[in-house]
Amino acid sequence: MDSRYLRAFVTVAETGGISAAAERLGYAQSSLSAQLRRLEQELGVTVVVRTSTGASLTDAGRRLLPYAREALEIDERMRSAAAAFRPRLRIGAPETLAGEWLPDIVTALDYGAGGPDADAEISVVVGPRERLAEQLAAGELDLAFHFDDGSRTAGPSAVVGHEDVVLVTGPAHPLAGAAEVTEADVLAAEFLVAEPGCSSAVLYDRLSRDLPARTRAATAAGSLPALRRLAAHGRGVALLPRLAVVRDLEDGGLVDLPMATPAGPVAIEARWRRDPGQAEPTLRAVLRLARRHTTQLPPPAALRRTPARTA
Numbered sequence: 001m002d003s004r005y006l007r008a009f010v011t012v013a014e015t016g017g018i019s020a021a022a023e024r025l026g027y028a029q030s031s032l033s034a035q036l037r038r039l040e041q042e043l044g045v046t047v048v049v050r051t052s053t054g055a056s057l058t059d060a061g062r063r064l065l066p067y068a069r070e071a072l073e074i075d076e077r078m079r080s081a082a083a084a085f086r087p088r089l090r091i092g093a094p095e096t097l098a099g100e101w102l103p104d105i106v107t108a109l110d111y112g113a114g115g116p117d118a119d120a121e122i123s124v125v126v127g128p129r130e131r132l133a134e135q136l137a138a139g140e141l142d143l144a145f146h147f148d149d150g151s152r153t154a155g156p157s158a159v160v161g162h163e164d165v166v167l168v169t170g171p172a173h174p175l176a177g178a179a180e181v182t183e184a185d186v187l188a189a190e191f192l193v194a195e196p197g198c199s200s201a202v203l204y205d206r207l208s209r210d211l212p213a214r215t216r217a218a219t220a221a222g223s224l225p226a227l228r229r230l231a232a233h234g235r236g237v238a239l240l241p242r243l244a245v246v247r248d249l250e251d252g253g254l255v256d257l258p259m260a261t262p263a264g265p266v267a268i269e270a271r272w273r274r275d276p277g278q279a280e281p282t283l284r285a286v287l288r289l290a291r292r293h294t295t296q297l298p299p300p301a302a303l304r305r306t307p308a309r310t311a
Contacts, residue, residue, distance in 0.1 A: 001039075001042060001071070002035075002038070002039075003071070003072060003075045004035055005035045005036070005038055005039035005042070006039065006068045006071055006072055006075075007025065007072060008021065008025065008027075008032050008035040008036055008039070009036060009039055009047055009048065009061070009064075009065070009068050010065065010068050010069055010072060011024055011025055012032075012036070012048055012055050012057075013057055013061070013065055015054075016053075016054045016055065016056070017053075017054030017055050018032060018033060018036075018048075018050065018054070018055050019054075020054070021055075026103055026107070036048055043060075043064070045058070045060040045064075046058050046060065046061070047060055047061035047064060048061055083121045086119060086120060086121045087119070087120040087121070087277065087278035087279040087282070088120055088121045088122075088123065088279060089120040089121070089122050089123075089142050089143065089276070089279040089282045089283055089286070090123050090125065090140070090141045090142045090143070091122060091123070091124050091125070091141070091142070091143045091144070091145070091286070092124070092125040092126075092127060092132035092135060092136065092141045092143070092144040092145070093124065093125075093126060093132070093144065093145045093146070094126070094127070094128060094129065094132075094145075094146060094147070094197075094198055094199050095126055095194065095198060095199070095223065095224045096147075096198070096199040096200075096224060096240070096241055096243070096244045097145050097146075097147075097199070097268070098124055098126045099126075099224070099244075100243045100244055100246075101243055101268075101293065101294075102124060102145070104293050105286060105289045105290055105293055106122055106124070108289050108293070109122065109282070109285065109286070109289065113285075113289060114281075114282060114285030114286070114288070114289065115281070115285060117281035117282075117285075118281050118282040118284075118285035118286075119281075119282065120278070120279040120281075120282035120283075122282070122286075125141060128195060128196065128197025128198050128201075129146045129147075129149065129197050129198075129202065130197045131197070132144040132146065133153055133271075136155070136271060136272075136273065137153075137154075137155075139273065141273075142272060142273050142276045142279055142283060143270060143271070143272040143273070143276070143283055143286065143287075144270070144271050144272070145160070145268060145269070145270050145290070146202075146268075146269055146271075147163075147199045147202050147203065147241065147266050147267070147268060147269070148202075148266055148267035148268075148269050149202045149205065149206065150206070150209075153271065155271055155272070155273070155274060156271070156272055156274060157269055157270060157271040157272075158269070158270050158287065159267045159268065159269055159270075160268050160269070160270050160287060160290040160291050160294055161267075161268050161290065161291055161293075161294025161295050161296055162265040162266065162267050162268065162294065162295050162296070163241040163242060163243055163265060163266055163268060163294070163295065164241070164242040164265050164295075165203055165239060165240070165241060165242070165263040165264065165265060165266050166239075166240060166241075166242050166245065166249075166256045166257075166263075167181065167186075167237055167238070167239050167256070167257040167259055167263065168231055168237065168238055168239075168240060168245055168248070168249070168254040168255065168256055168257065169231050169234060169236065169237040169238070169254065169255060169257060170231055170232040170233055170234040170235075170253070170254060170255070171234075171252065171255055172233070172234040173234040173236075173237070173255075175189065175237065175257055176234075176255050176257070178257065178258070179258065180258050180259075180260050181257045181258060181259045181260060182260050183260065183261065186207070186259070189236070189237045190219060190235075190236040190237070191204050191218040191219070191236060191237055191238065191239070192218065192219050192221050192227050192230055192231055192235065192236040192237065192238045193218045193219070193220055193221065193227065193238070194220070194221055194222065194223055194224045194226070194227045195220055195221075195222060195223070196220065198224070199240065199241055199244070200224070200227060200238055200239060200240050201218065202266075203239040203240065203241070203263070203266060204218050204239050206263075206266070207239055207263060219235075219236060224244065227240075228244075228245065228248055228253075228254065231254060232248065232253045232254055237257065239263060241266060265295070268290070268294055270287055270290060272287075
């Protein structure tokens with residue numbers, strides 16, 4: 001019996017709803033519902049019913065829940081024991097990619113999309129580009145993803161795709177109703193970044209290099225969630241990959257400012273160790289899946305590397 005079906009069942013029991021369980025597990029509601037249906041088909045009984053306030057267990061579901069938990073505990077112990085004999089792939093990424101992009105790739109691997117040889121245990125480290133580069137050079141990481149900032153480092157690398165860049169703020173910000181955000185508006189705006197070296201800081205630096213004058217110094221919010229909250233309250237503007245704020249834009253918490261000269265898409269780059277050992281098949285599979293899960297564009301003028309500004 002597939003442990004994913006059991007985990008979906010147990011999580012619904014713990015959260016009391018399909019929506020809450022899907023959010024905790026990082027699935028779409030339709031995917032979680034499909035897993036529950038497959039579990040019920042295998043068992044031959046209904047274990048969960050939807051209610052006006054969420055979802056509840058049937059009598060059969062309540063009787064089977066302890067066994068499902070026990071099976072998951074055994075599954076976890078087996079995986080932990082087997083992990084000692086499996087190769088390990090250590091992946092680093094900034095907060096934006098680690099939270100909104102990389103999980104889709106790791107989940108695809110879990111479902112076998114990488115092929116039978118992609119069997120390495122995966123661990124993810126989150127941090128700014130500079131720290132990840134140091135860890136990669138020190139052999140503490142096998143693979144690192146980041147947004148292109150125009151710099152060069154030693155070792156194998158490749159662009160796996162591109163992501164649209166948006167200038168966002170909250171609905172109450174003075175620029176929110178502008179028909180067009182001009183260069184003068186950008187130069188006068190108070191920018192927010194999560195922390196030095198993060199994706200918002202990389203994009204802010206890229207924008208600053210392309211302007212004839214310096215923008216105002218950016219305010220560090222401390223984290224991506226904090227940045228989104230500050231921007232939503234109109235405390236400033238932020239330049240971010242669209243994938244980082246797509247839900248905020250959809251629900252109206254943030255607005256996409258129409259720049260007179262739109263920011264070009266940013267490349268997502270991968271860098272990896274020359275010899276990842278037995279984890280190499282998994283590393284290659286991750287790179288293939290990264291390309292599949294990312295927009296592929298030719299390198300237009302907007303993507304040409306801008307030399308880093310020197311002090």
